[in-house]
Amino acid sequence: MTVKSFLLRRDKISSIAALCTSETVAVVRPEKAIESLFRDAIRTAVTDKKPADAIFTEIHAYFDAFDGSESYKNTVESVLYSVSSYLREAMYIQTSPEALEDYVMAKCARLCAEAVNDMVKGILVDGTELMLCETRQHFDWAASKKEMVARLKGIGPVVIPGGYGKLTSGYIVRVGKDGAHLMASLIASALGAESIEFHVEGPGIEGVEAMTYDEATHYCAAAHAPFASSAIWPAKNANIPIVVKDIDNPAFEGTIISTGSSHGTGIVTDKDLALITVYGTGLLGKVGMSSSIFSAMAAAKVNVRFIAQTSSEYSISFAVRSKDKEQALSALKHLFEENPLLPLDDVVVLNQAVGIVTVFGSRMKNLPGTSGKVFGVIGEAGINIIASAQGGEELSISLVLDEADVDKAAALLK
16 A cells, blocks of 8 residues: 655646546645645635635635536535625624634535545545544644554545544544644555655755655755645654655656665755754753743744854854744733743844755764864855754754855755
């Protein structure tokens, strides 16, 4: 059995269907075009308090273009009617924005899976019945695995709308940053699949033939990666290889991610970041200060991309998306105002418009001089390093630079 994750595109549905054999479990996710239409419908109906009929006409045309069977068309009609009715009610009823969007977007994923399943003539299984979540951030793996085995073992082809699970309360929730790929990896782990295929837009992972799980995890932490790194760990734990294929180029055999393969070292860049540094005597010897700072970021829903702390305990630096910097600063201000134990000399410094260059690879481990070479190349080029961090696993070195220097540094290090 092979678990495959597909991005549904209207021009590729025949190719996707051809790849779904009797031994396939296919996890399908929507392309951005149709997701945007559903989000437009949410904004128009709930935020603007206006009828979204014109947008639903566009959505209907999108799915009608698949020219499916009568039963498929009836399903589209029924699901879109339920979504339209739900949004009309939401115009007047106070509903959590997250819960509302998750419900509607799960229906979008469902219709995309229905389109594929109509061509495959397989068995459609609701993904929200497989991913049983305790909260928005955590799912019950034991219960989910049991459900996956019970619902999927020994049948095929199976098509699943990916990316959404269900709380014990019955509410539908989005699963993580990249739920469809994570779901595919979890299903493969639960079923003991032979392999996992991620069909993405682009030549696998930069056209590289092979990577270790750890190398791929470092690469996929970047914003432009073809999928999120969270999708790798279930496959790694179960020792199931992942093959990342190009949906537009079937001739490309893909990037194989497994235990033994390695491509050496690689470079990943990340831009549009802001670096926040907190320093002062209030940090010295205070147990739990790091926890307080990053708990404040979590409560503010700010994702932290980089962390560096000096051994003197005098400063902590962390990088966030530029769009989140004001929210992060506000959370820190509130933290300091509410904590009377912090002295007044604690200072917050913001470095705007920074980027990160990360050198990663399994061949760096136990190789003396790697850090020296990296810093030497950057220094000789006259590029200032604002902050740096190296993982204790010796697989990566990250450098925070002015955003204007990121591309130059990456080119020099390749």
